[in-house]
Amino acid sequence: MSDNLKYTKEHEWVAVEGNVAAIGITGYAQEALGDLVYVELPEIGKKVGKGDNFAVVESVKTAAEVYTPVSGEVVAVNTAMAEDLELIKKPANQNGWIAKIKIENPSDLEGLMDEKKYKEFTDGLS
Amino acid sequence: MRYLPQTKQSRAAMMKTVGVSSVDALFRDVPKDAFIKCLADLPQHKGELAVERELGACANQNRAAPDGPFFLGAGTYYHHIPSSVDYIIQRSEFLTAYTPYQPEIAQGTLQMIFEFQTFISRLTGQDIANASLYDGATSCAEAALMAMRVTKRNKVVLATPLHPHYRSVLKAYMGNLGSTLADGAPDGETACVIIQSPDFHGAPHAYDAWRKKCDETGALLVVVVNEIVSLGLLPAPVEADIVCGEAQSIGLPMSFGGPHLGFFACKEKYLRQMPGRLCGMTEDADGRRGFVLTLSTREQHIRREKATSNICTNQGLCALAFTVHMSLLGEDGFRRLAKLNHEAACRLADAVSKVKGVKVLNKTFFNEFVVELSKPAAEVVETLAAKGIIAGYALEGNQLLMCATEMTTDEDIAALAEVLA
Amino acid sequence: MSAERKIETVTTGQNEIIEFNRGLLYEESLLWEKEHADHPGVDLPAPENLKSRTGVPDRENIGLPQVSEPQVLRHFVKMSTWNYSIDHGFFPLGSCTMKHNPRLNEKLARLPGFAQIHPLQPESTVQGALKLMHELQHWLAELTGLPGVCLAPAAGAHGELAGIMTIKRAHEMKGNKGRNVMLIPDSAHGTNPATAAMCGYTVKSISTKETGRLTVAAFKEALGDGKDVAGMMVTNPNTCGLFETEIQEIAKLLHKAGGYFYCDGANFNALVGKVRPADFGVDVMHINLHKTFSTPHGGGGPGSGPICTTAELAPYVPVPTVVKNGETYSLQWEKDRPETLGQLKGFQGQFGMHVRALSYMMSHGADGLKQVAEDAVLGANYIMASLKNDFHAPFDGPCMHECLLTDKNQKDAGVTTLDIAKALCEKGFHPMTVYFPLVVSGAMLIEPTETESKDSIDRFIAAMKEFAADVREGDSEKYHAFPESTPRRRLDEVKAARTPVLRWPSDI
Structure with a gap:
């Protein structure tokens, strides 16, 4: 599974299937945030640009914005996650995604890290 | 200086631990010209009695609600508060x-x-x-x-x-x-x-x-x-x-x-x-x-x-x-309080509408309503205040907003009706 | 908004509080869990034959509890025993200035001539109250060096709003266009950026991470050519407890670029009677009467946040303000001051707090207030000097009225700032301000105030040293369990936020 995953410096992961990107947040981000208490999902049909904030995840003490690494239209949101926040810990194929975005420019994916690079990146963050 | 527990000795001991010989050394980051040389326009410290006398005199210059008939509401209301x-x-x-x-x-x-x-x-x-x-x-x-x-x-x-x-x-x-x-x-x-x-x-x-x-x-x-x-x-x-x-x-x-x-x-x-x-x-x-x-x-x-x-x-x-007040009132007390307010306003409305030249404009109200007077309301408010009655809130022209609560007595209403007439 | 969630239903069976006491430890149910009495805790006549003139139907059942007066008294007195307060002991909350609250101030605020007057009474009947407000304006103007005073703002954050709106109004009235940026150091209190946003400004952050202070270099970088800058919001002394050494130079550069300097007055206790903010370049500042001038915090309000401005900005401050003509005092409203930004609060502000603050100022006098600042600063430095070998101090001293330490020396042994805070609860102290400022990891901001005796401060120092020693000796496991002797132990905040129960359910 993780072979298909790409990562951002803002600690999102992206699972690409066809022209749709499922986006979630990494274990590193979850660790930093602590237990989540709320996720604010975008509206289906919303147009987002690369780097835009499209969702918010909240722990007791922090609200963190989730950014999309790809431009496009929100085509699905994970409403089950709003009910069961533990889902955020799951991988993409087990409902761990927050929203799915129809990719406008496949080139948006080019600068993203693979798992090895992301691990090196987080190791460097102390 | 009754609110300050430090003594000469304790200050000296603390300065010794910090390693300074004067408190001003701790203010070394403050630019020299920002220090106050002298606050000549402000008095020196005063004892409790002196402060109480001075501010008590200030309080005595104000006409408090219990001092006489009071019919002013307009967003702030005069009600009874239980001692508890x-x-x-x-x-x-x-x-x-x-x-x-x-x-x-x-x-x-x-x-x-x-x-x-x-x-x-x-x-x-x-x-x-x-x-x-x-x-x-x-x-x-x-x-x-x-x-x-x-x-x-x-x-x-x-x-x-x-x-x-x-x-x-x-x-x-x-x-x-x-x-x-x-x-x-x-x-x-x-x-x-x-x-x-x-x-x-x-x-x-x-x-x-x-x-x-x-x-x-x-x-x-x-x-x-x-x-x-x-x-x-x-x-x-x-x-x-x-x-x-x-x-x-x-x-x-x-x-x-x-x-x-x-x-x-x-x-x-x-x-x-x-x-x-x-x-x-x-x-x-x-x-x-x-x-x-x-x-x-x-x-x-x-x-x-x-x-x-x-x-x-x-x-x-x-x-x-x-x-605390709501706990004391409870379901029945709160509902009764509301009724008492409405009832007092009904009594006030009936009394002032009997005064010649005064007309109650509201068809419906809770504890406040507007009356039309025969003179500018602002003048009436001032005149009545001089006679010890706070009549209400002057709106435009001859209109006066009046309020009654559970504090309003029949005597208050009678006194008002008398001077309004 | 996405997820709509139902408020969790709580049944009495599931969450029942049994009213039992152990020694002086009390349990107390909610009012709604008590038996509904057939009469309330007040005796009011029930009006009979009242023909309603409201024009709408009478209300049905509201769903309020009903108990007698002794039950009400006991209910709140028992609950009160679960609170820590400044009257109980040391309360070193950084940037909150928890000092002694003299009861004289309470007594005076309750005089009928102050408490029982209506804000819209004819001015001729409230000359004493207006005189008091005028006097308070004078004290604040003298102490800050800023002559334009408006007492109306209801709290610190409200004063901030008034201050930033004053700046906005000034630019507007002077015809300055395109100034939509507010410069704010990253160590600022969260209200600063929130206020700037409420006023429609874009926030530009100035980094202070290296030294805990603003530098001319960092400021210049944030300022750029300054053409889009409306002003700057700075707390001085700052949230690290340090005086901004380069503030005069920064203020000069800001003024030259056409911006105004708003000073957050949260930390005025370090300066009162000793240093005038106008003299380090401030244009507008709010004062927390509930901090520096000791009006009680009351478990979270009411506060009061007057603002003080330069003569230049005075026409723009909110209404009302009090003026004296001959021997008569009067309130000025929008018709009297057309350049004002308008009104930000109903009526005149938190007048009851004005009475208390003036009573406190008069008691201290100019001489006493200077001593307040000096003792407050000495106390904080004494704590810093006593604890700096046990806890990491990120910035070199001297500090002002509060000192900043961190959990850096303890964290690796698994004891964090939160654990230290909870251990202080166990020891009978109120904790310091924790995890603020945000720019310092594991921050512990300690403000003793001038009303603590050396003995009291020494007991706090001893407790902190004991914690540090425990951690050094490897005895750290117990720190995760504290507090144990408080009315409640650590509370599950995740549960509270995931399934919010914000009121007693209506079907009970």
């Missing part, structure tokens, strides 16, 4: 505590806030209420801002006469965001319709027709109540999306305009857009019920420039006074 209320709010544990950030040692304040939130949600017929805001005027402005966040629109419509101070505050808050304020009915650009009930001229309103108009246009319905006692007799504004206003009438003296108590309640679906503190129920490490401040990710200390409001605190002690 002031005793409870002066207890050290409530008076000198901080905002309950450390819930293990602040359960008293937290449980009280939870009870306050429950009282407000029951009185307003709304799902949830916050821990209070500064006053009615600012809670009304916060309601408009919240409606603008929820609807992503920036026009606010006033459907009934709104207290002029509330209107001014609303205008100032909204001016920052380039939004508009209009009178009349909602359209497709309207974020919310604001209905004050009873309105500034004392008339209660029904909400169903406004609810329908809001549903048609996608605007929120905001109901403002600035005499909370009215909710013991008038129907709860369950049709509203937000109910906000002023709760000074329960437990708080008029105090020349503050501290008063803003309240804010709404439907649960707007929870995440609410301003202000919220207290929630949870349990502790041993599984016992307890309370904490919660959902604080809406607030300024976490969201910073993306917060729902810049507000930090609530009116904690005022909310306590309200909660």
Whole structure:
């Protein structure tokens, strides 16, 4: 599974299937945030640009914005996650995604890290 | 210097530990020319007796409500406060505590806030209420801002006469965001319709027709109540999306305009857009019920420039006074208090309408109404004040807004009728 | 908004509080859990044969609890015993200035001539109250060096709003266009950026991470050519407890670029009677009467946040303000001051707090207030000097009225700032301010105030040293369990936020 995953410096992961990107947040981000208490999902049909904030995840003490690494239209949101926040810990194929975005420019994916690079990146963050 | 426990010896010992020979050495980062050379225009310290005499003399220059007949309302109301209320709010544990950030040692304040939130949600017929805001005027402005966040629109419509101070505050808050304020009915650009009930001229309103108009246009319905006692007799504004206003009438003296108590309640679906503190129920490490401040990710200390409001605190002690008074009143007491107010206003209306040249303009009212006099109201207010009677609030021209509460006696009314005639 | 969630239903069976006491430890149910009495805790006549003239139907059942007066008294007195307060002991909350609250102030605020007057009474009947407000305006103007005073703002955050709106109004009235940026250091209190946003400004952050202070270099970088800058919001002394050494130079550069300097007055206790903010370049500042001038915090309000401005900005401050003509005092409203930004609060502000603050100022006098600042600063430095070998101090001293330490030396042994705070609860102290400022990891901000004796401060120092020693000796496990002797132990905040229960359910 993780072979298909790409990562951002803002600690999102992206699972690409066809022209749709499922986006979630990494274990590193979850660790930093602590237990989540709320996720604010975008509206289906919303147009987002690369780097835009499209969702918010909240722990007791922090609200963190989730950014999309790809431009496009929100085509699905994970409403089950709003009910069961533990889902955020799951991988993409087990409902761990927050929203799915129809990719406008496949080139948006080019600068993203693979798992090895992301691990090196987080190791460097102390 | 009675409030300062340090002594010459203790100061010297502390300086020795710090490693300085004078306190001024600790101020070394302050630019030399910013130090005060002399505060010649301010007096030196005074004993308790001297301060009491001086400020007591100031207090004696004011005409207090118990000094004579009193018919002024207009957003601040003269009501009786049971003795227990002031005793409870002066207890050290409530008076000198901080905002309950450390819930293990602040359960008293937290449980009280939870009870306050429950009282407000029951009185307003709304799902949830916050821990209070500064006053009615600012809670009304916060309601408009919240409606603008929820609807992503920036026009606010006033459907009934709104207290002029509330209107001014609303205008100032909204001016920052380039939004508009209009009178009349909602359209497709309207974020919310604001209905004050009873309105500034004392008339209660029904909400169903406004609810329908809001549903048609996608605007929120905001109901403002600035005499909370009215909710013991008038129907709860369950049709509203937000109910906000002023709760000074329960437990708080008029105090020349503050501290008063803003309240804010709404439907649960707007929870995440609410301003202000919220207290929630949870349990502790041993599984016992307890309370904490919660959902604080809406607030300024976490969201910073993306917060729902810049507000930090609530009116904690005022909310306590309200909660104690409401506990004493209970269901029957609160409803009786509302009836007594209405009954006093009915007596006042009957008495003044018998005076030649005076006409009651309201067909309906709770404890306030407008009368038409034969002279400019502002003049009448001044003349009567000189005779020891506070007659009401002068509106435009000959119109006077008058109020009666459970404090109003038959003698008060007779005295007023006599000088009005 | 996406997820709509139902308020969790709590049944009495599931969450029942049994009213039992152990020694002086009390349990107390909610009012709604008590038996509904057939008469309330007040005796009011029930009006008979009242023909309603409201024009709407009478209200049905509200759903309020009903108990007698003794039950009400006991309910709140028992609950009060669960609170820690300044009257109980040391309360070193940084930036909150928890000092002694003299009862003289309470007594005076309750005089009928102050408490029982209406804000809209004819001015001829409230000359004493207006005189008091005028006097308070004078004291604040003298102490800050800023002559334009408006007492109306209801709290610190409200004063901030008034201050930033004053700046906005000034630019507007002077015809300055395109100034939509507010410069704010990253160490600022969260209200600062929230206030700027409420006023429609874009926030530009100035980094202070390296030294805990603003530098001319960092400021210049944030300022750029300054053409889009409306002003700057700075707390001085700052939230790290340090005086901004380069503030005069920064203020000069800001003024030259056409911006105004707003000073957050949260930390005025370090300066009162000793240093005048106008003299380090401030244009507008709010004062927390509930901090520096000792009006009680009341478990979270009411506060009071007057603002003070330069003569240049005075015309723009909110209404009302009090003026004296001959021997008569009067309130000025929008018709008297057309350049004002308008009104931000109903009526005159938190007048009851004005009485208390003036009573406190008069008691201290100019001489006493200077001593307040000096003792407050000495106390904080004494704590810093006593604890700096046990706890990491990120910035070199001297500090002002509060000192900043961190959990850096303890964290690796698993004891964090939160654990230390909870251990202080266990020891009978109120914790310091924790995890603020945000720019310092594991921050502990300690403000003793001038009303603590050396003995009291020494007991706090001893407790902190004991914690540090425990951690050094490997005895750290117990720190995760504290507090144990408080009315409640650590509370589950995740549960509270995930399934919010914000009121007693209506079906009970």
